[in-house]
Amino acid sequence: MDNFQKKxxxxxxxxxxxxxxALLTLEQDMGNPELVDSIFRIMHSLKGGGGMFxxxxxxxxxxxxxxxxxxxxxxxxxxxxxxxxxxxxxADHISSMLNDDGSKTEEIKKNxxxxxxxxxxxxxxxxxxxxxxxxxxxxxPGLASYYVKVKPYEHIQxxxxxxxxxxxELVGLGRAKVNIFYSNIPDFESLVFDDTYIWWEVILxxxxxxxxxxxxxxxxxxxxxxxxxxxxxxxxxxxxxxxxLLQCSHDFPFDLEKITSLANTIQALEKAxxxxxxxxxxxxxxxxxxxxxFAKESTISGIRVASExxxxxxxxxxxxxxxxxxxxxxxxxxxxxxxxxxxxxLENISRQLRDTAFSITLIPIDYLVVRFxxxxxxxxxxVGKEIEFEARGAExxxxxxxxxxxxxxxxxxxxxxxxxxxETAAERKAAGxxxxxxxxxxxxxxxxQVIIAVTDDGQGMNPEKIRRKAIEKGLVAPDAxxxxxxxxxxxFMPGFSTSEKVTNISGRGVGMDVVKRKVSDIRGTVSVSxxxxxxxxxxxxxxxxxxxxxxxxxxxxxxxxIIPLSVIDTIFAVEHEKIVSSFxxxxxxxxxxxxxxxxxxxxxxxxxxxEREEIIMVKYEDRKIGIVVDNITGEYQAVLKxxxxxxxxxxxxxxxxxxxxxxxxxxxxxxxVINQFxxxxxx
Amino acid sequence: xxxxxxxxxxxxxxxxxxxxTLQTAGFEVYAAGNGKEAVELLDGRVIDLVITDxxxxxxxxxxxxxxxxxxxxxxxVPILFLTTESQLAKKIEAKDAGATGWIIKPFVPAKLLxxxxxxxx
Numbered sequence: 001m002d003n004f005q006k007k008x009x010x011x012x013x014x015x016x017x018x019x020x021x022a023l024l025t026l027e028q029d030m031g032n033p034e035l036v037d038s039i040f041r042i043m044h045s046l047k048g049g050g051g052m053f054x055x056x057x058x059x060x061x062x063x064x065x066x067x068x069x070x071x072x073x074x075x076x077x078x079x080x081x082x083x084x085x086x087x088x089x090x091a092d093h094i095s096s097m098l099n100d101d102g103s104k105t106e107e108i109k110k111n112x113x114x115x116x117x118x119x120x121x122x123x124x125x126x127x128x129x130x131x132x133x134x135x136x137x138x139x140x141p142g143l144a145s146y147y148v149k150v151k152p153y154e155h156i157q158x159x160x161x162x163x164x165x166x167x168x169e170l171v172g173l174g175r176a177k178v179n180i181f182y183s184n185i186p187d188f189e190s191l192v193f194d195d196t197y198i199w200w201e202v203i204l205x206x207x208x209x210x211x212x213x214x215x216x217x218x219x220x221x222x223x224x225x226x227x228x229x230x231x232x233x234x235x236x237x238x239x240x241x242x243x244x245l246l247q248c249s250h251d252f253p254f255d256l257e258k259i260t261s262l263a264n265t266i267q268a269l270e271k272a273x274x275x276x277x278x279x280x281x282x283x284x285x286x287x288x289x290x291x292x293x294f295a296k297e298s299t300i301s302g303i304r305v306a307s308e309x310x311x312x313x314x315x316x317x318x319x320x321x322x323x324x325x326x327x328x329x330x331x332x333x334x335x336x337x338x339x340x341x342x343x344x345x346l347e348n349i350s351r352q353l354r355d356t357a358f359s360i361t362l363i364p365i366d367y368l369v370v371r372f373x374x375x376x377x378x379x380x381x382x383v384g385k386e387i388e389f390e391a392r393g394a395e396x397x398x399x400x401x402x403x404x405x406x407x408x409x410x411x412x413x414x415x416x417x418x419x420x421x422x423e424t425a426a427e428r429k430a431a432g433x434x435x436x437x438x439x440x441x442x443x444x445x446x447x448x449q450v451i452i453a454v455t456d457d458g459q460g461m462n463p464e465k466i467r468r469k470a471i472e473k474g475l476v477a478p479d480a481x482x483x484x485x486x487x488x489x490x491x492f493m494p495g496f497s498t499s500e501k502v503t504n505i506s507g508r509g510v511g512m513d514v515v516k517r518k519v520s521d522i523r524g525t526v527s528v529s530x531x532x533x534x535x536x537x538x539x540x541x542x543x544x545x546x547x548x549x550x551x552x553x554x555x556x557x558x559x560x561x562i563i564p565l566s567v568i569d570t571i572f573a574v575e576h577e578k579i580v581s582s583f584x585x586x587x588x589x590x591x592x593x594x595x596x597x598x599x600x601x602x603x604x605x606x607x608x609x610x611e612r613e614e615i616i617m618v619k620y621e622d623r624k625i626g627i628v629v630d631n632i633t634g635e636y637q638a639v640l641k642x643x644x645x646x647x648x649x650x651x652x653x654x655x656x657x658x659x660x661x662x663x664x665x666x667x668x669x670x671x672x673v674i675n676q677f678x679x680x681x682x683x
Numbered sequence: 684x685x686x687x688x689x690x691x692x693x694x695x696x697x698x699x700x701x702x703x704t705l706q707t708a709g710f711e712v713y714a715a716g717n718g719k720e721a722v723e724l725l726d727g728r729v730i731d732l733v734i735t736d737x738x739x740x741x742x743x744x745x746x747x748x749x750x751x752x753x754x755x756x757x758x759x760v761p762i763l764f765l766t767t768e769s770q771l772a773k774k775i776e777a778k779d780a781g782a783t784g785w786i787i788k789p790f791v792p793a794k795l796l797x798x799x800x801x802x803x804x
């Protein structure tokens with residue numbers, strides 16, 4: 001570095017500190033023309049010096065800032081907060097460019113891109129929107145949290161008011177926690193039977209306004225002490241760390257001061273976060289893949305953790321849940337109130353720990369969609385087709401291991417769609433379709449499954465062609481009879497590929513059989529439906545079954561079974577008589593006809609059934625179907641263990657769980673149970 | 684079991700509209716043309732809610748409310764009265780007599796049901 005450069009660096013450092021000084025003063029006195037002038041001059045000197053002494057990066061960057069302040073000088077732009085923020089950050093940015101020894105060049109470049117796009121946003125004249133957006137806290141419009149105290153006068157029930165209905169109505173407005181105060185209840189002797197001694201405190205997060213809350217109490221304004229206070233904008237229940245403050249405990253009032261101060265702190269943080277996100281969003285509009293990616297990364301506040309650590313966390317949580325079950329059982333038997341209380345407290349914590357641990361491993365499908373969008377774009381260019389790619393339900397979350405497992409099969413399916421499914425623009429026109437083909441990836445939850453479907457509006461599959469090919473390849477006998485559906489299913493046979501020419505994309509020997517195998521590796525299933533000329537849909541169903549589930553522990557004869565809580569709709573008690581006398585396995589409960597399966601019969605369990613049995617309504621597609629068991633033990637957190645070899649073909653059981661006392665309970669996959677018995681009964 | 688509502692109003696059209704709305708919503712409905720008829724109708728029947736007009740011949744709404752509050756077996760039954768926005772003094776009188784709440788005329792079915800849901804369920 002020669003002397004001149006050194007000299008420039010010193011001078012530039014001085015200029016930067018002058019800049020900071022001027023900015024601080026300008027902040028106090030926005031729009032002071034003298035200060036604007038001096039800032040403009042500083043930029044000008046930096047730009048000139050930078051260009052002269054070979055610091056082109058500084059020269060280029062300050063050029064933009066100079067432009068911005070020039071517009072202010074000409075009164076075409078007003079000084080805004082965002083502008084000051086940018087300039088402050090620019091000062092830091094310029095110093096880091098001055099001090100860069102080459103090690104941080106990448107980082108500086110990224111930062112510069114962000115700042116540039118923010119400057120551009122201002123120069124484009126939408127500085128207003130940036131400022132206003134930055135100022136607003138990210139909350140759902142109108143969603144706010146309130147504190148409501150309802151203290152009825154003793155006589156309130158005398159004119160027919162039931163205060164509980166009012167509390168119900170209030171709670172119905174949104175999400176709420178209710179504290180009940182019993183302390184005013186007098187001794188039994190002095191208790192008047194229909195006087196009211198109880199009062200309530202409610203924390204309510206609702207989209208309704210304060211008038212709607214007041215409306216709840218319109219009839220009892222004179223019969224109650226009502227206090228309504230707004231605590232904060234947004235849903236206090238969603239604030240991190242607020243939970244302990246919102247625990248319902250009888251006779252202990254909510255600590256409003258703490259709740260409000262925590263809410264304020266959190267909102268201030270949120271606001272700061274939103275501002276960063278907004279600034280990032282402003283940049284995203286400007287396009288440029290690189291910036292987009294960076295903006296996204298910089299707004300995700302998180303850390304990277306090695307997968308093995310997560311796996312070991314999950315294992316430990318599983319162990320904890322099993323141990324917990326043992327403790328619960330022991331506490332129950334010991335009939336020691338203190339022990340029971342501790343066991344329950346611990347169970348509550350381990351449940352939350354489990355949920356948190358699980359949520360760590362969940363990744364939204366969006367993670368894959370970005371890659372797929374790129375893939376479809378590149379592939380369609382390569383084969384000269386016009387294809388639009390749409391993704392629905394990208395927010396659906398899947399376990400990390402499933403995301404990894406599903407990525408490759410989906411890639412193959414998309415390749416097939418681009419290569420074989422969608423026709424060329426000319427072919428499409430000839431068939432009377434829009435020249436642009438469309439591939440849709442949609443993901444959604446269905447019961448305990450995640451469905452991912454890839455649909456194209458291409459030429460569809462020709463069952464006849466597939467059949468011929470299969471015969472040619474010796475996969476089926478020449479005289480085999482099969483329906484079109486069966487013919488299309490042949491594409492999953494190993495070694496099948498209909499592509500008459502091998503292209504660069506698919507048809508490289510990796511066929512649908514591989515897709516099928518990969519999907520079943522992660523316990524999923526894949527199916528295809530295709531309409532000649534209309535398009536093809538490939539559907540992958542994945543079990544959402546995580547290794548620990550909330551289940552309902554039930555018994556039939558002396559055996560325990562677990563039904564996942566997620567599929568249970570309602571439970572009714574029924575007389576055995578009613579089941580025996582039912583016709584065609586349909587039972588009438590409260591005026592509704594439900595089909596049901598009697599597990600004692602289906603499992604061929606000998607012995608006498610109890611007089612009263614329980615019928616559990618489980619969700620099956622869009623219906624409810626009953627499953628009859630002897631009795632219900634209760635809710636149970638089940639750690640799923642895979643079943644041994646002997647059970648491999650019993651897919652009605654998704655696993656087994658070891659109960660607190662060491663016995664084994666089989667976990668029923670109700671979907672498969674219903675499927676299997678339906679088929680069996682239809683025969 | 685369906686909740687039972689007694690509607691008391693001297694206007695037949697109001698009785699019918701309320702009757703229709705309530706029956707559609709699944710309530711069992713009795714109707715009376717004035718306070719006196721209402722008192723006769725009570726006669727030991729289980730009534731979960733009374734909706735009454737205030738101005739009626741023979742026995743008006745205020746008298747009916749007072750009667751109900753003073754009658755064993757009915758004294759805790761919720762009572763809603765029908766009123767117009769302007770009748771503030773009447774409203775206070777009715778509340779003092781023991782009414783639970785009110786419904787402002789004219790009303791649409793949704794408003795009627797909303798008021799009812801505040802006092803019985």
